[in-house]
Amino acid sequence: MKRLLIVYASQTGHTLQLVDAFCQPLLPLCAELSISRLSADSADLDDLLVADAIVLATPENFGYMAGKMKDFFDRTYYPAQGKTEGLPYLMLVSAGTDGLGAIQAMRRIACGYGWKEVLPPLLAQGEVSPQHREQAIERGDMLAAGLLVGRW
Numbered sequence: 001m002k003r004l005l006i007v008y009a010s011q012t013g014h015t016l017q018l019v020d021a022f023c024q025p026l027l028p029l030c031a032e033l034s035i036s037r038l039s040a041d042s043a044d045l046d047d048l049l050v051a052d053a054i055v056l057a058t059p060e061n062f063g064y065m066a067g068k069m070k071d072f073f074d075r076t077y078y079p080a081q082g083k084t085e086g087l088p089y090l091m092l093v094s095a096g097t098d099g100l101g102a103i104q105a106m107r108r109i110a111c112g113y114g115w116k117e118v119l120p121p122l123l124a125q126g127e128v129s130p131q132h133r134e135q136a137i138e139r140g141d142m143l144a145a146g147l148l149v150g151r152w
Contacts, residue, residue: 005051
């Protein structure tokens with residue numbers, strides 16, 4: 001069974017809406033795919049080390065990722081060195097501005113872990129729209145399919 005770790009931070013609920021939509025196509029796959037959906041302050045090194053893929057979902061706060069997401073990276077980065085290289089990852093970002101600060105910062109950190117970005121980030125600017133939810137569903141479907149057939 002493949003294991004997907006979803007680490008999220010959400011104060012206003014916008015990012016959580018993206019995570020909810022992302023998870024919709026995954027529910028019928030529970031026999032083949034184990035999903036750990038954890039807030040960034042709850043996720044830890046053990047969760048990361050058993051994951052076959054990771055989704056990083058955060059709002060952009062002050063041009064950067066949420067502090068709780070940064071804390072997750074701070075707590076796991078050095079202990080995970082050399083143990084998660086090649087881990088497939090995807091980003092979901094909700095932002096009131098362009099979101100690029102959060103995306104760029106997480107890409108730099110993911111590069112340090114040696115992770116592999118397998119799909120373009122979903123950037124939801126402003127309120128989460130039906131189009132954003134549809135894009136999250138599509139990414140959930142694509143990530144699960146790629147993971148289950150061994151594409152990544």
